[in-house]
Amino acid sequence: MFKELDPILHSQLRLAVVSLLIGLKEAEFTFIREKTNATAGNLSVQLQKLKDAGYIEVIKQFKDNYPQTTCRITPQGIAAFEAYVNDLQSYLQTGK
C-alpha cells in the first residue's frame, strides 16, 4: 500500500520553498520569491500554510523602516521533508 504523500508538501510552490529552506539557515521573502519565480501574493499564502502546519517559522521585523519577512525551516519541517522524500522514493521504486 502506498502511503499518501504529505498534502502540505505535495504542492509545487510549497515544496519549492521547503526544498530551498532545507539547505539554508534562513532566507528573506524576496530571496524565496526570486528563486521560486512566484508572485508575492501567492507566496504569502503558501508561506502561511507552511507556517500553520508548523513546517516553517516566519519572522517579521522592520529593516530601514521597511517590513522584512524572514523564513526558517523548523525541526518538524525537516522531519516532514525527509518523510516526503522517503515516500517519493518508495513510489518511484515501485513504479519501476
Place this chain on the structure above:
Amino acid sequence: MSQSANNEQSEFSPEESLQLIRQMISKTRHSVAMDSFYFLFWGWLVFLCCVGQYVLKVYWDFPQHYYVWFLMPVGGVISGIYSYRQARKQQVVTYVHSALSYLWVGLAISFIVLAYVSISGKNWQHAFTYYILLYAIGTFVSGRLLQFRPLVIGGLINFALVVISAGASYDNQLLLGALALLTSYIIPGHLLRNASAKKL
C-alpha cells in the same frame, strides 16, 4: 492564485516533485560565498603593520616602534561598520556562512585576548607565534568550509611558519608574520575575489 499553486496535486507527479527538489537545492548551492573584503583588508593592514614595525625598529631605531598597532582598533571599527552594512543587505544565511561568522568572531576575540595577555604579561617575545597559529586555524577551517584550496594551502603554510617562528627572534617574527599574512590572507584573498567575480 498563480499557476504553480493551482497545479497542486493534479498534474504534479512524483518524478516532477523530485526534479523540483533537485532544482531548488542546486539554487542554494551557489549561495555559499565569503566576502574577500575581510581577508584583503586585514591581510594588507596587518602586513603593513608588521613591515612598518620592522622598519621602525630595525632600520630607524624608533623606540615607540609598536605604535603601528594602534591601527588595529581603527581597523576593527572599519571592519565592524562594513559587516553591519553587509548584514543589512544580506537576503539569505547559509549554515556555512554562520559557521564562518562564529569562527571569525571567536578568532577576533582571541586576537584581543592575546594582545591583552601579551601586554599585561610583558611577554611579546612569542606573541607572533601564537598570532600566526590563529591565522592558520582561521584560514584552514575557512578554506575547508568554502572548499577553496588557496585558503587551505595558506593555512597549512602558516602551521609550518608557527614552528619556524617558535625559534625566531622578535624582529624575525615580524617578517614571518608578514609572510604568514601574504600566504594565508592576501594571496588567497585576491584569488577569492577573482573567483567570486567570475561566478557573478
